[in-house]
């Protein structure tokens with residue numbers, strides 16, 4: 081449906097027009113007041129060093145295709161959108177200078193060869209003036225140029241008469257606050273099909289998120305086809321729920337073409353049963369035990385099904401080396417995530433190797449056991465080359481079963497205890513990726529997934545007589561409540577850190593554990609909440625005066641949700657559509673600065 085934006089916005093003064101609201105908000109965007117200019121067929125003129133850069137050229141074609149196929153009409157603006165006007169007046173249109181138009185994009189990239197790796201320069205500037213008749217983009221790297229395109233494609237909108245316009249003059253100077261801006265996709269608990277993975281990458285690119293942390297396997301399934309151990313894939317959910325090498329390469333290439341890195345995770349030694357047990361059951365402890373929530377002192381896992389790599393059995397390390405090396409040959413990122421979360425001591429009672437090792441020296445502890453893993457496995461992980469950076473969950477350093485000595489160059493991903501653990505890890509000199517579950521876990525608040533749970537049998541449960549009975553609090557979800565976009569955006573994760581500590585915060589990532597997620601709901605679980613994180617880590621949650629701009633994000637995010645859907649990313653609705661069309665009519669407080 082096309083309707084005249086300038087017809088409906090004709091209530092505004094012509095000079096106000098539509099300062100469209102790209103997400104993430106650029107670090108610095110300044111508008112003039114001359115009004116919109118027509119945009120004609122835009123051709124890309126790139127500096128000679130990148131003129132035949134395939135990924136860059138296809139990124140431009142994609143942006144231009146989105147511009148011309150969508151003819152985007154902002155779905156939510158800061159100004160009220162009056163009712164649909166079937167007979168738009170051409171008045172605002174007539175105010176435009178018919179002779180002026182934008183015909184081209186001039187792109188200059190300083191370093192066309194910079195690889196897409198951690199810390200690569202992603203900055204760009206974008207400037208449009210009527211007198212130049214062009215869009216001028218300057219970027220240090222092609223990756224920054226791609227970000228400029230996703231901004232530009234949001235700026236060019238329908239003129240309501242079959243043409244395109246761009247509000248001008250406009251000048252943008254932009255660069256991310258953090259080099260690591262991610263989401264985590266879990267394809268171990270439920271399989272996620274290739275098209276759905278690519279859809280998440282589309283959402284990331286539009287949100288300027290640059291790291292897809294791919295938690296590939298878990299105890300429940302092993303979905304990757306392997307050459308060294310073809311038998312591992314017997315523990316895929318079905319022969320169709322398998323990623324071939326070609327599939328993985330496709331994901332990496334698709335992501336790279338959108339300035340998104342793919343960091344694989346093979347979770348070890350915990351959360352390891354499927355796949356590994358096919359190679360040799362002896363390298364996996366406790367996979368046939370009862371996970372035992374009902375008798376907690378005997379538990380072998382925090383959720384079904386159990387299984388941990390045997391830390392003492394030597395063959396474990398031969399297998400780990402082969403699996404890791406094969407995957408290191410496919411994944412192109414310098415970083416590799418090797419898990420290390422939630423090691424459960426009870427599991428190792430089922431290993432004769434481990435119980436004999438403890439018996440040999442009664443002074444040995446589970447911390448000593450974790451240290452054996454660090455000492456034997458880390459050298460294997462480092463062997464992948466001098467650029468390899470290893471990433472682990474914080475548990476290896478901060479849990480009851482932590483190792484004594486974790487090398488300081490390992491990047492730790494923090495998920496417990498909010499600011500406290502970020503403070504602790506950075507004070508110890510670790511580089512940290514923030515994924516605090518209280519703010520950034522996207523799977524929380526759905527209740528438990530485990531079956532045969534009598535707590536839900538409210539008719540026979542005497543507690544059910546209590547009004548709003550909620551299973552002693554979180555309703556069966558360990559990390560309840562559901563994290564809303566406002567909670568995510570509001571998270572000041574460097575609060576009270578010293579400058580030295582803050583430098584160790586590389587960025588943040590929103591994980592989506594997939595026990596209760598598959599192709600059907602993955603997109604609506606990630607989006608548009610992950611876009612709120614995208615802005616938090618790109619340009620922050622405060623305005624130039626240092627005030628929280630959560631309320632200001634509202635219309636930007638509501639528009640962006642519609643934009644994601646229009647671009648094929650099945651983001652969930654956040655509000656009744658009434659709220660999009662009546663800016664701030666749905667606010668909790670009338671006072672727009674109530675959030676501080």
Ligand SMILES: *[C@@H]1O[C@H](CO)[C@@H](O)[C@H](O)[C@H]1NC(C)=O
Pocket residue numbers: 108109110251253624
């Ligand atoms: C934003 O850019 C404008 C124009 O280039 C400049 O005058 C202004 O100081 C910049 N603002 C900030 C906060 O950097």
Ligand SMILES: *[C@@H]1O[C@H](CO)[C@@H](O)[C@H](O)[C@H]1NC(C)=O
Pocket residue numbers: 377378379380426427429
């Ligand atoms: C493991 O062994 C220890 C020591 O014997 C015991 O306290 C613990 O309950 C056992 N756990 C399991 C899961 O068997």
Ligand SMILES: *[C@@H]1O[C@H](CO)[C@@H](O)[C@H](O)[C@H]1NC(C)=O
Pocket residue numbers: 394
């Ligand atoms: C396991 O390997 C270590 C060296 O890493 C060696 O000292 C030990 O004897 C081996 N154990 C067995 C049972 O082979």
Ligand SMILES: *[C@@H]1O[C@H](CO)[C@@H](O)[C@H](O)[C@H]1NC(C)=O
Pocket residue numbers: 477478479504507
């Ligand atoms: C950090 O965590 C370690 C390990 O749990 C603990 O020993 C230490 O007291 C903590 N330090 C701070 C400053 O919280």
Ligand SMILES: *[C@@H]1O[C@H](CO)[C@@H](O)[C@H](O)[C@H]1NC(C)=O
Pocket residue numbers: 499575576
């Ligand atoms: C930050 O530190 C101040 C001063 O010690 C303290 O009052 C405040 O509670 C801290 N903020 C957070 C979020 O921990």
Ligand SMILES: *[C@@H]1O[C@H](CO)[C@@H](O)[C@H](O)[C@H]1NC(C)=O
Pocket residue numbers: 671672673674675676
């Ligand atoms: C709006 O909220 C801010 C922050 O709480 C407060 O300082 C200000 O006085 C409020 N304004 C009005 C008009 O209530």
